[in-house]
Amino acid sequence: MNWPRPRLPYVQKRHRVSLLSARLWLRHMLFWGGAVAVGLAATVFALSSDYAQALFRQLLALSPWLPLLVTPLTLAGVAALTQRYFKGAEGSGIPQTIAAIRMQDDSRRDAVLSLRVALGKMLLTCIGLAGGASVGREGPTVQVGAALLYNLRRLVRFPRHLMERGLIIAGGGAGVAAAFNTPLAGIVFAIEEMARSFEERSSGTLLTAVIIAGLAAIYVQGDYTYFGATDAALAGASGWLGVLLCGLAGGLLGGGFSRLLLAFSAHGLPGRAGAFMRAYPVRFAAACGLLLALIGIASGSAVYGSGYDEAKHLLEGTGEVSAAYGLWKMLATFVSFVSGIPGGLFAPSLSAGAGIGQAVAGLVALEDGSALIVIGMAAYFAGVVQAPITAFVIVMEMTDNHDMVVPLMLATLLATAVSRMICPKPLYKALANNYLAKVRPAA
Numbered sequence: 001m002n003w004p005r006p007r008l009p010y011v012q013k014r015h016r017v018s019l020l021s022a023r024l025w026l027r028h029m030l031f032w033g034g035a036v037a038v039g040l041a042a043t044v045f046a047l048s049s050d051y052a053q054a055l056f057r058q059l060l061a062l063s064p065w066l067p068l069l070v071t072p073l074t075l076a077g078v079a080a081l082t083q084r085y086f087k088g089a090e091g092s093g094i095p096q097t098i099a100a101i102r103m104q105d106d107s108r109r110d111a112v113l114s115l116r117v118a119l120g121k122m123l124l125t126c127i128g129l130a131g132g133a134s135v136g137r138e139g140p141t142v143q144v145g146a147a148l149l150y151n152l153r154r155l156v157r158f159p160r161h162l163m164e165r166g167l168i169i170a171g172g173g174a175g176v177a178a179a180f181n182t183p184l185a186g187i188v189f190a191i192e193e194m195a196r197s198f199e200e201r202s203s204g205t206l207l208t209a210v211i212i213a214g215l216a217a218i219y220v221q222g223d224y225t226y227f228g229a230t231d232a233a234l235a236g237a238s239g240w241l242g243v244l245l246c247g248l249a250g251g252l253l254g255g256g257f258s259r260l261l262l263a264f265s266a267h268g269l270p271g272r273a274g275a276f277m278r279a280y281p282v283r284f285a286a287a288c289g290l291l292l293a294l295i296g297i298a299s300g301s302a303v304y305g306s307g308y309d310e311a312k313h314l315l316e317g318t319g320e321v322s323a324a325y326g327l328w329k330m331l332a333t334f335v336s337f338v339s340g341i342p343g344g345l346f347a348p349s350l351s352a353g354a355g356i357g358q359a360v361a362g363l364v365a366l367e368d369g370s371a372l373i374v375i376g377m378a379a380y381f382a383g384v385v386q387a388p389i390t391a392f393v394i395v396m397e398m399t400d401n402h403d404m405v406v407p408l409m410l411a412t413l414l415a416t417a418v419s420r421m422i423c424p425k426p427l428y429k430a431l432a433n434n435y436l437a438k439v440r441p442a443a
Helices: 006-019 020-060 069-084 096-101 104-113 117-132 138-154 160-180 183-195 201-220 234-268 272-280 281-298 308-316 323-336 346-363 369-385 388-401 402-422 425-442
Strands: none
Touching: 006 201, 020 069, 020 096, 020 117, 020 201, 020 425, 069 117, 069 160, 069 281, 096 104, 096 138, 096 425, 104 138, 117 160, 117 201, 117 308, 138 160, 138 425, 160 183, 160 201, 160 388, 234 323, 234 346, 234 402, 234 425, 272 281, 308 346, 308 369, 323 346, 323 388, 346 369, 346 402, 369 425, 388 402
């Protein structure tokens, strides 16, 4: 009997030829270069944001009443620029990126993830921070990273599954990793929040982008932890009671915040106020700026900016804020977000959570509240975004405290469960749906 000759050598030869393909290596080189660009862009964004907030602190040093003039003018100017030149740059950036993954029309996806929108996102977020807006840069970095990698397809052809989803998800995850110097959190965030599933075909792309972008950011800024290192640990039954209270408070407040934000995003204000908001978005942003300035004055000028300094001081025990700081920060973040300017929720939510943790630590009479401040950050963030794994991983990496894994997991799972009772729809997913509904008629 004449058996057919095995074809394995031919397959191996074809595989060797494909590995030596010039197009394949060009694709690899461009992708690696794009991932480096994400890391460098995140670094420039971080340094520019810090400078913008330093400018606003200098303004406050002159007079705590100056925000009554500066903040409304800044928010109105940012809203005007967004409406006129950078449509699609408003808001966090994460919902827009999730919406882009779901879009079937390439032209609409191109508009959301254009390099012009990415540049506007960075510029306008920094201007907003210079005017006192309670926003963060991390969410916008997700859209910037997704835009940078997505636009690589204009230079070389990628497989279809990468062009439609893979490059966007990898860019978003790389943006989180580079913004926080948290590579594991970048991977988890991309899977849990953006993709909602793990695709084997895109897994290597995601891991490579996160690693390279993170290394590029570390090369410029050095290897650092976002909020510094803390060895805080729970002590006794009162500490574990504090964990449960942080989980409940984070879920209740985070879920309530998300539900209000989604209601506003979907329907706006009722009656004449809503009509005014839709007819005069720039004037509405100015009104939000005035309200934000009043909140700032009432809180002792503690709620402006990302909240990074306040959260770090609380963790290190080098500064004090009022017992109501967490609530003031939540309100300031809500007003900033609904104004329509670009800016994210990550850092302000973590800062508000630190305030909640401080309040709980006082309630259970802990002498050292650092552990519950860490727990409060993760719990409130999980309550807002309903992504428990991302929440505890990102806080664990940002504080370099791996001994708190179990209480962090417990608090974030509890907060997520409570939040879902109040707000059944996850925030970013629902905001993405609202965004798709708004842009669909114009398609």
